[in-house]
Amino acid sequence: MDGSMGNSELILNPDGSIYHLNLKPEDIASTVITVGDPGRVSQVSQYFDSIELKKGKREFITHTGQYKGERITVLSTGIGTDNIDIVFNELDALVNIDFQSRAVKKEKIQLSIIRVGTSGAIQPDIPVDSFLLSKSGIGFDGLMHFYDSGHVRNAKLEETLNDYLNWRKYNIVPYVVDCNENLASIFDSNRIRYGITVTNSGFYGPQGRTLRLTPKLEDFNAVLEAFSHDDQRITNHEMETAGMYGLAKMHGHRSVSLNVILANRVTGEFSKRGYKAIDDLIRFTLEKLVS
Ligand SMILES: O=P(O)(O)O[C@H]1O[C@H](CO)[C@@H](O)[C@H]1O
Numbered sequence: 540m541d542g543s544m545g546n547s548e549l550i551l552n553p554d555g556s557i558y559h560l561n562l563k564p565e566d567i568a569s570t571v572i573t574v575g576d577p578g579r580v581s582q583v584s585q586y587f588d589s590i591e592l593k594k595g596k597r598e599f600i601t602h603t604g605q606y607k608g609e610r611i612t613v614l615s616t617g618i619g620t621d622n623i624d625i626v627f628n629e630l631d632a633l634v635n636i637d638f639q640s641r642a643v644k645k646e647k648i649q650l651s652i653i654r655v656g657t658s659g660a661i662q663p664d665i666p667v668d669s670f671l672l673s674k675s676g677i678g679f680d681g682l683m684h685f686y687d688s689g690h691v692r693n694a695k696l697e698e699t700l701n702d703y704l705n706w707r708k709y710n711i712v713p714y715v716v717d718c719n720e721n722l723a724s725i726f727d728s729n730r731i732r733y734g735i736t737v738t739n740s741g742f743y744g745p746q747g748r749t750l751r752l753t754p755k756l757e758d759f760n761a762v763l764e765a766f767s768h769d770d771q772r773i774t775n776h777e778m779e780t781a782g783m784y785g786l787a788k789m790h791g792h793r794s795v796s797l798n799v800i801l802a803n804r805v806t807g808e809f810s811k812r813g814y815k816a817i818d819d820l821i822r823f824t825l826e827k828l829v830s
């Protein structure tokens with residue numbers, strides 16, 4: 540065995556780019572901002588001083604450029620940890636697999652990956668339009684169970700939470716992964732709130748929303764709201780963070796998730812100035828990356 544990966548394992552397009560992201564190794568910076576919404580990519584890159592690359596395929600739109608002397612890539616992931624699995628594996632392949640020999644490189648490159656996303660709060664005192672940094676991500680989605688991931692997970696918080704929820708009987712076994720503290724420290728500011736974020740496998744039932752279907756788990760948000768561990772509480776719902784933290788840590792990359800709170804699920808409020816609030820978080824993030 541020479542360690543080279545087969546054509547159905549490491550899938551390259553005819554032009555040599557990676558399968559879903561449609562990118563070549565030289566196309567990405569070591570600082571990557573991820574956003575869920577493909578439309579948010581140009582909302583970020585409009586602030587770049589110059590843009591060297593615009594590429595895309597499906598929901599994965601990428602712009603790379605310069606912001607105040609720093610080369611930055613902004614990339615849309617679409618919604619959900621199924622997409623995060625694709626994006627993080629392919630980003631890592633772009634820097635740590637040699638596409639010619641199809642073997643893992645000896646010298647590894649570490650990426651810094653920052654999510655700029657939107658989210659719903661489950662604590663009444665977290666107002667809409669505020670910024671929240673996820674100290675930990677709780678995955679209700681199952682992605683980490685497909686990887687040998689025990690070494691990157693927060694076993695204590697995971698065990699306390701699973702005992703508290705007692706949802707194993709529904710085959711829901713949440714996993715927990717923490718952010719990269721070094722990367723998180725860049726964003727220290729009195730504008731930032733901190734919390735534990737739940738990453739869900741859907742927007743409606745899996746976040747306790749009822750339109751026409753009745754959720755199976757009673758008092759879903761109230762149960763999560765009441766949980767605490769080491770003076771930390773569960774603060775918000777979204778759909779990517781826990782998967783990002785797990786895949787980043789397993790690959791040796793740094794990752795942190797920043798979110799604007801658009802909904803408050805306790806007060807029933809939804810932001811009336813969502814675009815502006817996201818824009819504020821984008822500008823805050825870019826400034827912190829260069830300061
Ligand atoms: O605004 P983005 O970054 O997509 O994030 C949130 O919005 C989507 C749901 O509306 C999910 O992806 C959730 O995580």
Ligand SMILES: O=c1cc[nH]c(=O)[nH]1
Binds near residue numbers: 657776
């Ligand atoms: O409530 C919300 C708001 C944004 N994104 C989510 O996943 N949930």
